[in-house]
Amino acid sequence: MISEPRSADTPSTAVPCIRDDGFEIYRGVFTAEEIALLRTEADRICREAGSACVRNPRSRSAMFAALSELPKLMALLPSGLSTVRSILFDKTEAANWPVAWHQDLTIAVAEEVPCESYGPWSVKDGIPHVQPPVSLLNSMVTARIHLDPTGADNGALIVAPRSHLSGKLDCNSVTSLTDEGFVICECQPGDVLIMSPLILHSSRRSTRPDHRRILHFEYAPPDALDSRLSWHEPSAKAATSFPRSP
Numbered sequence: 001m002i003s004e005p006r007s008a009d010t011p012s013t014a015v016p017c018i019r020d021d022g023f024e025i026y027r028g029v030f031t032a033e034e035i036a037l038l039r040t041e042a043d044r045i046c047r048e049a050g051s052a053c054v055r056n057p058r059s060r061s062a063m064f065a066a067l068s069e070l071p072k073l074m075a076l077l078p079s080g081l082s083t084v085r086s087i088l089f090d091k092t093e094a095a096n097w098p099v100a101w102h103q104d105l106t107i108a109v110a111e112e113v114p115c116e117s118y119g120p121w122s123v124k125d126g127i128p129h130v131q132p133p134v135s136l137l138n139s140m141v142t143a144r145i146h147l148d149p150t151g152a153d154n155g156a157l158i159v160a161p162r163s164h165l166s167g168k169l170d171c172n173s174v175t176s177l178t179d180e181g182f183v184i185c186e187c188q189p190g191d192v193l194i195m196s197p198l199i200l201h202s203s204r205r206s207t208r209p210d211h212r213r214i215l216h217f218e219y220a221p222p223d224a225l226d227s228r229l230s231w232h233e234p235s236a237k238a239a240t241s242f243p244r245s246p
Contacts (some may be wrong), residue, residue, distance in 0.1 A: 018080075018141070018181070022164035022199035026076055027202075029042065030145065030190040037151055039147050042213045055125050056233050057088040057215070064088075067145075068217045069235065076194055077113070077141050081219035083107075083234035084140075091155045091212040098205040101160075103173050104142065104197035105131045107225075108232040115226045127232050132225075134167050137197050140220045144195070146187040147242035156208040157185045157193065174200060205239035 018024045030038070041063050058065040067073070068083040077230055085108050091097070106129040106207055117133040137158045152155045163169070177200055185193055195201070197218070206212065225231060 016161065018194050018196060021161040023159050023183075023193060023195040024076075025185060026192045026194070027188070028190050029072060029076070029192045035147055035189045038067070038145070038215070039213060040213075042088055042090065042147060042215070045088060052090045052095065053074040054088040056086055056245065058086040058233060060084070064215065069213070073143060073145075073192065073217075076192060077143065077219055080221055081141060082222055083217055083233070084220045084235070085218040085230045085233050087216040089214045089216065090211070091206055098151075098179070099201075099203045101178055101202045103163075103169060105137065105168065107132050107136070107140075107220075109225075110230045110232050113228045115228055118226065118229070134198070135222070136224050138164075138166075139224050140151060140197050140218060142197055143196050143217045143219070145215040145217075146191045146193070147189055147215070148211045149189065150185075150187045150212055150214070151208075152184045152186060152204075153206065153208040154210055155203045155212045156187065157187060157195075158182050158194065158202050158204070160200040163190050164196040165199040165213070167198065169200070 016024050041061055045057050046052060047061050058068055060182060108127050108129050112128045118130050121133060122129045160177050160182050
């Protein structure tokens with residue numbers, strides 16, 4: 001029996017914690033003026049790329065490179081992390097897809113080098129990806145910055161709390177953990193969702209399709225990766241002030 005979904009803000013529930021629950025939501029981190037700038041920049045990048053899903057937007061935008069290591073965003077994360085990957089998503093009426101339950105098990109690296117405990121390998125948009133040891137994934141954190149209202153009817157992320165504590169999951173474990181209950185992470189523009197890559201998550205097709213622009217930044221400790229490998233999109237150590245124009 002699947003439990004009734006609840007909002008992350010359901011009264012009488014404890015505030016989620018990334019260590020215990022695998023996710024946290026911070027409300028109103030970015031102002032309306034900042035969100036307006038980020039929307040304009042996101043639209044430019046999607047238009048130039050000709051896609052609603054753009055990998056490595058930090059390499060296409062000085063604004064996003066600075067944003068990924070902005071002090072007020074980094075303050076929400078465990079200390080000692082650096083940016084290692086970025087993705088821009090925009091679900092619209094023309095690009096409205098559901099995402100099945102999954103964990104984020106792969107990382108993007110500069111080149112394929114055989115290493116113990118790393119594999120299998122794959123290539124996405126010409127970029128080598130690999131599944132690293134679970135210990136590395138446990139050290140990583142993802143930040144999702146919401147640029148649009150993202151409710152249950154507009155593709156909000158759905159998570160299975162505490163599922164990150166079970167490591168890499170097989171199909172039977174996924175079914176068992178999602179049957180125990182899940183949370184719909186409804187967010188407003190300026191909200192930031194922090195999550196473990198190992199938390200089970202999904203999203204439904206939007207029933208009220210509109211823009212659902214999200215900036216997805218992944219962070220890891222500088223020494224987390226095997227020394228024979230390097231990140232495809234390493235930290236740029238960008239400016240610490242938020243740019244006021246694209």
